[in-house]
Amino acid sequence: MDIRQLKYFDSLVRNKKFTKAAEELFISQPSLTNMIKKLEKELGFKLFERTTREISLTESGELFYKHTQNIMQVYDLTLKEMEEIKFVGKGKITIAVLESSNFWLPKVIKTFAEKYRELKINFKNIIFWEDVEKALLNYDIHFAITNHQTNNPNLVHYELYQDELIILLPETHHLSKKRAVAFNDLKDEIFINFSKGFQIREDFLKLCLEAGFNPKSIYEVNDFDAVCSLVENELGIALMPESYFKYAPQKLEKLSYTRIKDPTPTRSVYISFHKQRYLTPATHDLITLVKKFFE
Incomplete structure (x- = not known):
């Protein structure tokens, strides 16, 4: 079993038809059919109930799908972290910011840029906290300046100021x-x-x-x-x-x-980040500079 098989399986679950899934994956329908049959043989049970109109997951298929979503998420997050390691000292840092932080944060960035001249900083103005939380959990941003806290155990919130x-x-x-x-x-x-x-x-x-x-x-x-x-x-x-x-x-x-x-x-303003995500030394330095700005 490999990640390609899981992606094919995921596409078929979402599209419910071999023809639509094959189009999305840019492969032929027979190739997709053979891949699914191979996966079922490897697992030792049927994944789908096949009808003339749409397919549906078997009970075993439902359980397998639940676990594949976790596997694919971990795989995607791992790739993002490997990119971080590959481009240490280069690449970019992506930050979600409050509109009110747009005036003090550049002062911090100016100090940071003196040491990391090749790093790019990408600012994202994300309005809704739900979107910020999702971006942190999906590794779409490195950290956020926000006025929210959450009970999510994977996120760390450090109060910057009142x-x-x-x-x-x-x-x-x-x-x-x-x-x-x-x-x-x-x-x-x-x-x-x-x-x-x-x-x-x-x-x-x-x-x-x-x-x-x-x-x-x-x-x-x-x-x-x-x-x-x-x-x-x-x-x-x-x-x-x-x-x-x-x-x-x-x-x-x-x-x-x-x-x-x-x-x-x-209101409290926080710097928030994912505690399990690998952050480069440069990202840690930037977080430290933000904290020191308010000490």
Whole structure:
């Protein structure tokens, strides 16, 4: 048995027809049929129930399919790790990043690049945590800067910093001169909210619930720059992470903000990676530099 046989078997299970699977695999139907017969003979049991229309797995085939998925995943992850080892000091590091980290992370990368001039850094803006977690588990990214934690035992989360959440205002807003406000003082305001999937949206809705009001939200957006533009044009106010402006103060040139009191809301920002994945010395160095930036 080899990995090619398992891939042929997987294709046939997904396509349910020899003709479709053969087309996907770019082989002839007789070749696929012979490969499956050979696999069944080697295993000593039938994998498929064959009908005139579609095929289906036998009970033994179902169990075999379950195990082949694990084998193929391990095989793919192993190939990715071998590529890492092959190109130590070269290749690329792929990182999933929060939008708010786009202003401080380049400062870290600049230091890193002085030592690793041949390494490329690939940034991925992944919005939904489910997608970040999947990318980490599939080795599609080396690590992530995120505001989520998970109970997945294969992932490690190291807290980098606490990010205060503030209220972004137009310069002319009646609250712009106030140092801090209670969140329930904002119940009559029009809010610019983030789309579903953003953690800051969940933070915002939780604050509204605790303050006892349903927010008036007309606009929903997918990035921080859009929020700034809408607020600047006096179309509403918004909950934002302070770090977005801490490392890019120019963003506040035509805006104002106030803090939230009693209590002051914060969120944690983490660096996350797969604890079982092989990471090159260069990747470890970059993770260390990110941690040191906030010490």
